Amino acid sequence: MSKWGTSVPRRRKRADGERNRAQLIIAAKNAIAEHGAAVSLDQVSRDAGVSIATLYRHFPSRDALLQEVYSEEVEALIGTAEQLTADHDPVTALREWLVVFVEFLNTKRGMADALSTLIDGPDALFSETHARLSSPISALVARATDTGKFRIDVEPLDLLRALTGVANVRPDPDWKQSAIHLIDHLIRGAELER
Amino acid sequence: MSKWGTSVPRRRKRADGERNRAQLIIAAKNAIAEHGAAVSLDQVSRDAGVSIATLYRHFPSRDALLQEVYSEEVEALIGTAEQLTADHDPVTALREWLVVFVEFLNTKRGMADALSTLIDGPDALFSETHARLSSPISALVARATDTGKFRIDVEPLDLLRALTGVANVRPDPDWKQSAIHLIDHLIRGAELER
Amino acid sequence: MSKWGTSVPRRRKRADGERNRAQLIIAAKNAIAEHGAAVSLDQVSRDAGVSIATLYRHFPSRDALLQEVYSEEVEALIGTAEQLTADHDPVTALREWLVVFVEFLNTKRGMADALSTLIDGPDALFSETHARLSSPISALVARATDTGKFRIDVEPLDLLRALTGVANVRPDPDWKQSAIHLIDHLIRGAELER
Amino acid sequence: MSKWGTSVPRRRKRADGERNRAQLIIAAKNAIAEHGAAVSLDQVSRDAGVSIATLYRHFPSRDALLQEVYSEEVEALIGTAEQLTADHDPVTALREWLVVFVEFLNTKRGMADALSTLIDGPDALFSETHARLSSPISALVARATDTGKFRIDVEPLDLLRALTGVANVRPDPDWKQSAIHLIDHLIRGAELER
DNA sequence: CATGAATGAGGCTTCATTCAT
DNA sequence: AATGAATGAAGCCTCATTCAT
Known part of the structure; x- marks a missing residue:
């Protein structure tokens, strides 16, 4: 069924996307715990190791x-x-x-x-x-x-x-x-x- | 109209200062009640009828x-x-x-x-x-x-x-x-x- | 279902490409009419039903x-x-x-x-x-x-x-x-x- | 009537404020002429030699x-x-x-x-x-x-x-x-x- | 003392564009 | 050829705080 023999490697990028999404949630969780709910989204994205634009791609609003x-x-x-x-x-x-x-x-x-x-x-x-x-x-x-x-x-x-x-x-x-x-x-x- | 010509104005200056201070506290109190604790100090000083700089003279920090x-x-x-x-x-x-x-x-x-x-x-x-x-x-x-x-x-x-x-x-x-x-x-x- | 099993799909690929191109132009036309010339290309590509990357394949710049x-x-x-x-x-x-x-x-x-x-x-x-x-x-x-x-x-x-x-x-x-x-x-x- | 003998020097800052205001208008005028009405206000303020915040102080909105x-x-x-x-x-x-x-x-x-x-x-x-x-x-x-x-x-x-x-x-x-x-x-x- | 003005810094948000698959 | 994801860069705006008068 797979083009390359294993079903995993296909769409690595997609996997990254989901990893980032997860990272963002984790980062947000921690950031909120630490700084309260008014955390800067900039901060969160930085903590998650992605750009702020990526955060916005995954979550269109705070x-x-x-x-x-x-x-x-x-x-x-x-x-x-x-x-x-x-x-x-x-x-x-x-x-x-x-x-x-x-x-x-x-x-x-x-x-x-x-x-x-x-x-x-x-x-x-x-x-x-x-x-x-x-x-x-x-x-x-x-x-x-x-x-x-x-x-x-x-x-x-x-x-x-x-x-x-x-x-x-x-x-x-x-x-x-x-x-x-x-x-x-x-x-x-x-x-x-x- | 002279600044030192009467004995009153000198005291009044002081009184004004204290009045300002009081006004600021009142304004801050109301502002917080109304807009939450994140009120802008500008707002507070405006409500108190004094300049932001005056606020800072009385209270060195937020x-x-x-x-x-x-x-x-x-x-x-x-x-x-x-x-x-x-x-x-x-x-x-x-x-x-x-x-x-x-x-x-x-x-x-x-x-x-x-x-x-x-x-x-x-x-x-x-x-x-x-x-x-x-x-x-x-x-x-x-x-x-x-x-x-x-x-x-x-x-x-x-x-x-x-x-x-x-x-x-x-x-x-x-x-x-x-x-x-x-x-x-x-x-x-x-x-x-x- | 095979990709090369019939003679049609190969041409269809090409046709799709052209269809996409056409769709993009139509979408852009409408978008400009509706939102003015500052439309986001993202918007246009979405309207055209293709990815933004595809838009860029067809038109190297805005x-x-x-x-x-x-x-x-x-x-x-x-x-x-x-x-x-x-x-x-x-x-x-x-x-x-x-x-x-x-x-x-x-x-x-x-x-x-x-x-x-x-x-x-x-x-x-x-x-x-x-x-x-x-x-x-x-x-x-x-x-x-x-x-x-x-x-x-x-x-x-x-x-x-x-x-x-x-x-x-x-x-x-x-x-x-x-x-x-x-x-x-x-x-x-x-x-x-x- | 004046405290310092001339009526001019008093309030130099104020004069600066008005100068800035004027500069901003000039800068905006030129910027619009050059880049159209969508000019970045940042640009305008830079051209006027003041900070963006100063622009906003004088003109609360675009x-x-x-x-x-x-x-x-x-x-x-x-x-x-x-x-x-x-x-x-x-x-x-x-x-x-x-x-x-x-x-x-x-x-x-x-x-x-x-x-x-x-x-x-x-x-x-x-x-x-x-x-x-x-x-x-x-x-x-x-x-x-x-x-x-x-x-x-x-x-x-x-x-x-x-x-x-x-x-x-x-x-x-x-x-x-x-x-x-x-x-x-x-x-x-x-x-x-x- | 008080003031108005100025600013640096930081947050928010949106894009055009690039990249790895 | 097509995609979704990622990003740098830029604009917008607001605020706490400082400063010259």
Whole structure:
């Protein structure tokens, strides 16, 4: 089927393109973590080892890039929610997922900025991610609540927002531990029997 | 009309200087509330009715100005803590102060950005505010804890951070309500008798 | 399915090449009419359904492409001149041709830009077109003059330039009518008997 | 009244500012004449010997700059129309003004581009200039027509457009002569008695 | 003290054009 | 012959900050 006997070497350039694309996403991820969501795209392209024009070829707008960076991780997060739901009792699943969310924030340092920085108020990027995270957290909370032993008046997404707040304290190396304390406290406040 | 002919003008000069300084802080405060922390200093100086150079005379750098804006409000917050401590029982005082803190965040929309936007590591501005807020919140929590009916494993400052997280959801007009729900939940999680 | 198994594909390759070339010219023509002469070549190649590289294979530079677009239409114009000369009396032929020229400008909206945009001095593109249009208009004018009833001190090409000036008023939807009025006036000014 | 004894030296900087402003207008004028209206503002600022930021300080937008360049000359033109109306018989006045208009085009080479290039179709800049030139030319034509010996079916502004067309032939050094021939022809076509 | 002006530097974005396959 | 990818270069614009008066 192949013209040259192996199926791989054909279209090396194409492969490079995809490698660059990947590099850009990685660079953007790191850059955002380091400098916040307002990173210069110039910076990102430099980090990725490509020209700024190449960045623009792959991502026609800053948002398109952020979207992509964001997307991957968010999908993973959502997948984890399903996994945990299957493997654990409701409250544990919720707790564990919040812990995973904190891990996610770790890579995403600056992402919170990203959301609010994007100009148009309730913008597409935010709305979408919002919506995507809303499902799993709501489901997990609902499942915990359905046990009858758990009650929480806080809107599910606000749990994530609270953790984001703790995560945004940039310099503190112990923030993850702090966040876990907060998770425990939040759960404890929701348990009816004590 | 002479510059030194009366005893008043000499003082007025000084007064003008201070008025300018005050105006600048007010303008910066409003500008930040309105446009986020990335406001152009030009904008601020224009709003204050002085030249950009005058701004620089008073505040040698952008950060110095932010610092000051921040400072004022923080001092007010601290004052409130003392007031509440004097007027209310420990848990109520804590709860009320957290509510006041949420109000503070309301004016400061964008201030959170300001903090995280400042680029490198444990920056001076943040650290100082951090330190200054640490005292009142710690004191309030300690006082509540000392009643023996209250226990919280979360680091006091993290309570504020959690609220900040909820506050940072820019477009939601109900965020304040959400924040208060969170406060109640956090307090509830800390009460030993239920 | 084999590449060389039939005698047709070999020719088709060539045919494709020519088709592409033609498509490119058409696309460029439309693009210029729509967006002015500053169209991006990327746009043109996309419209033509080929890659930008293919565009470059056919036309080594932006100017080469414009040249070609221009050329085709100019040839058609010249053909029309001959036709009109054959079919009508001198003055009518001249008038009609000027009307056709106005039609030509209509499709070419933006072409005028194209010419003057090319940066330096008496550029090749312009000069050539210049030269090519010079013949027919001069011939038509000469033929009208030879009747002895017609006299015009204006350089023949300037008649076209004047019309181009009227045509370049972009927003006016009645410009064609205006141009025809101008044609009539110009002819009227040349008629000796009145 | 002055603090230093002469009224001049005070505010030297301000004077510089105005000089720069003037330089920018001159540079823009020349640059447009040379490269057309799409000149890079960077280029203009460089020619004027100031930084691009300074250009922007004086003219917040490209249009603002063009407006200014344009404005001065247009006002002069309008003034001339009044002068000529006062000093000459109707037809002569019209003819002379058209000659002056040709002179104006000489400085303005590329201005025609400017008009059509500015993005929004019938845009403010164009409309205004349009309107401003409309008055004098209409008045001059009307006055000539009122003599009863002159008739022209061409819209007054189209006379200017026709001349602009001739003027836009960049390389020809004799274009001014050509334009004057055209003027004479246009006038001749309008005279009823011959 | 205050001012208006100026600027360097940096980010954004778009192209025409080249290159390896 | 055709392609997608890459890039240098250039334009646009904005801002924090400095300076001469």
